[in-house]
Each structure stands twice: as structure tokens, then as C-alpha cells.
Amino acid sequence: MDIAQAPAPSARAWSRRLTAEIWIVLGLSLGKSAVYAVVAIIAALTRGPLGEQTTALNTSQSPRPYLDLTYQVLSVSFALVPVALVLYLLSDSGRSAFRRIGLDLRRPVRDLGWGLGLGALIGIPGLGLYLAGRALGITVAVQASGLDPYWWTVPVLLLAALKNALVEEVIVVGYLIERLGEKRWGIPAIVAASALLRGAYHLYQGWGPFAANAIMGVIFALFYLSRFGRRRVMPLVVAHTALDVAAFVGYQYLPEEWLMALGVDV
Template identity: 65%
Template sequence: MSSDPTPAVPQSRRRVTAEIWIVLGLSLGQSAVYAVVNIVARLTADTALADQTTQLNPTRSVRPYLDLTYQLLGIAFALVPVALALYLLSARGRSVRDALGIDGSRPGRDVGWGFALAAAVGIPGLAFYVLGRAIGITVEVQASGLDAYWWTVPVLILAALKNAILEEVIVVGYLRERLTDLGWGRWQFIATSSLLRGSYHLYQGIGPAIGNVAMGVLFSWFYTSRWGRHRVGPLIVAHALLDVVAFVGYAALPAEWRDALGI
């Protein structure tokens, strides 16, 4: 009796399309819909967009350990769609290592590229945020609403990692694999991934949405390039670095410094 594994059954376009909508509907596609509704509400409000605020990582309870519990639960459950996406990819008969380059074989290079991508996005991104605030197309983004506890910084770091894993695995790695199954080309994927990334950031205003589209173009192009080699590791490192600096830096800066910088 042969011990060879049974070949994966080819999946129809309709099934792959349905799968994509389900995964996105449970994760960042859902966020995009809410963000579109949010920006419409902001633009039609009596208050000007530049005078509005949005808060990331808000506190969930006035009781510290209950707040910590809520924060950790939110981070854990947000990663469930990632587990689903990886499971569905593995069902095709390809390992996650082959599909997304998650194998830990090149940690030094992945980290190096991650720092380079973070630098390429971070400095222009901050400048674009300040410009957006100046011309009135960006709301004031408060990167952390958590009070100062012993667990605040670790939770903010975990939140940054959660964002990085969720977005890069689904919007880049998973989406590239599944759109390829549908016969989509490289630039169709880059456009779709980038516009999706921008759409779920619309709640921060038009400026951050445009900035995230640009970030999406860079990340998805790099992922499909001969340097990225279809590895999500560098993208996760870069995204996590950007969010750690934003979240922890915001929490660490004195209020008067934040006011002076307009953040």
C-alpha cells in the first residue's frame, strides 16, 4: 500500500472566491466596511475632519486587571482569522512555509529587510501625517488610550505584533496565493492589496488612507519581487516596528510634546 499523500483536489473559481470573501469578511474586509461608514459619518459631521480624533488601543475598563484581560482577549481573537487563512492554505496541499516563506531559515535577512522597509515608510509617513493634519484631511490619531500600568508597554507591543501578523498574512500573503489561484496577475494583486489596506484605514481620515495605499504598493511589490521572494517575515517585522514606535512612543511622550508635534 502506498504511503504517498493524496494529491490536493483542485478548487473551483467560485469556491476560491467565496473563501476569499469569507476570510476578509471575518477580518480586514469587515474593518474596511466599517471604516468607509466611519469616514462618511466624519465628513458629514458638523465638526471639521481636522478637529476630530480617533483613539487606537483604548482602555476597556477602569479596573486595571480587567482592562488587561480585555486587551489580551482582543489581541488573541483578532488573530483567529489568520489561523483560518493559514489552515485554508494548508488544505491545498502546500505547507505554510512554501506558501508564505514562514520557515525561520533567514532570520537575519528578514529582519534586515524589515528595518529597511520600516525606515522607507516611517519617516515619510510621519511627514505625511503632519501634512494631512495641516491641510485638514487627517483626524488627530491618539495611538494609545491606555493608562500607565506595568503591563501597558508589553500590551502595546503585543498589539503591534497582532496588527503586523493580521495585516501582512491576510492582505499580502494569503491574498496573493488566492488571487493567483484565480489567475490574477502581479499588478492586479498589488492594486487590490494596496487599495484594501488603504480602505480599512479610512477611519483615520483621507490622508492616512492614501499613505497606507502607498505603503501597500511598496509592501506587495516587495513581496513579489526577487528580494522579497514571497516571504511575509520582512513585512511583519517592518509593520511591527512601525506600530511599536507609534504606540509606545505616543504613550511615552509627555502631553505637551504631543501637542507641540500635533500628534
């Protein structure tokens, strides 16, 4: 007996489904982070001048070293679940999601070259914007690593950097751009949405990092859509990982006088 197939959804119904899907994905991942960041900056602004406040990244989760390591690894692992979700969702056409958004190793030399170049393009001006924000009192002091110096500290910081890169670039660039494109959004609107989301979930650090990350979002989205990026997130993952490794490991191990010269509180 033949089983009747359900009719294909109309374009309008498919667009509504995509809208719901996008909100669910963002609600489980970086959209949630953006909401918390907005609340955090409101709390900070009502507490006092931003320039006199501090926020810490990669903090210890237990005074017991091996329990802390366990928590760190679990935190990284579960943070990658939304990445797995969007890759699954993007494979709905039967095409590999890894190939669709270029999260593969088909062009390792090219991706590495573009990634390191983009990292330098973003990192140097980004540090300048951070320092300017600190000087103007509109950016909190960011302590990039609050971990004690155990044998596993550097590997965990490397994992944290890679996790951040995968979560942000796969969701904010690969997934969001592909889905908004399916909804027939124009390129300016797609780039603006991706960039503003990236800036929003960094708001807890102040207005300087918001601006720097929004600019980074514009550059990364345009690169992904350009003939140079070829809809590949791998160069962006490389760039983001390099930036975070420099920030996390550098903060952990650079001499205090160097950090103070860079305007970083220790």
C-alpha cells in the first residue's frame, strides 16, 4: 500500500518555519547571551562608571584542580551542542552542512592564510578600540583568564578559544547568513543583523568592545559572502581562534608590566 506524501509547504509557511527556527536557535545560544549582556551593561551603568569596573573570562569553577578541569571540559563540550544543532538543521536539503558553510579542511593553506590575515586586521585595531574605550571610561577592564596556573591551563584556554570561534562563526555567520538568505533578506540587512548580534553579546564588556565586535561582524560577514570567502567559515574560525588564543594565553602568561603597558588591569 502506497503511503501518501505530505504536500510541500508553501513559501510563506517555509519562511515562518525558518523564523521560528532562527529564534529557537538564538534563544538556545548567542541570542540568550545577548540578552544577558544587555542586562549586564544596564546593571553596570547603574552601579557606577564603566571604567572603574572589571569583568573576568575563563574563570575557575572549583578550588580543586581536577574538579575545575572537569567543569572546564564539560563547559566547553556543552557549549558546542548548539553548533551541532545548526549543522544538523543546515543539512535539511540533504547537502552536507560542513560543505555548505565551508567548515572543512578542503583548503587548509588558503584558510590558514586568510584566517591569520583577518586575525591581524581585526586584532590590532581591536586592541586600539579597547584602549580608547578604557581611556574614555566606556569599557570595563577585561581579565581574559582567571584560571590558576595548572598543567592543564593552556590546553583549556586553547579549547576555550576554539569553542568561542566555532560557536560564534558557525552560528552568527554560517547559520544566520544562510537562513536569512533563504528568507530573501538583502545583503545589507543580513550583514547588519549578523554584526549587531555579535556586538550585542559583547555588551557586558562595555561600549568599546560592542563597537569593535560589531565592526568585526561586518568584516566577517562581508568576507563570507565575497568571492574571496566563498561562503567558508573556516578562515573565520582560524582568525577568531588566533585572536582568543592571543588574548587568553597572553593574559595568563605575559609579565604584569607588559599587560599594564597595554592598558590591561591585572
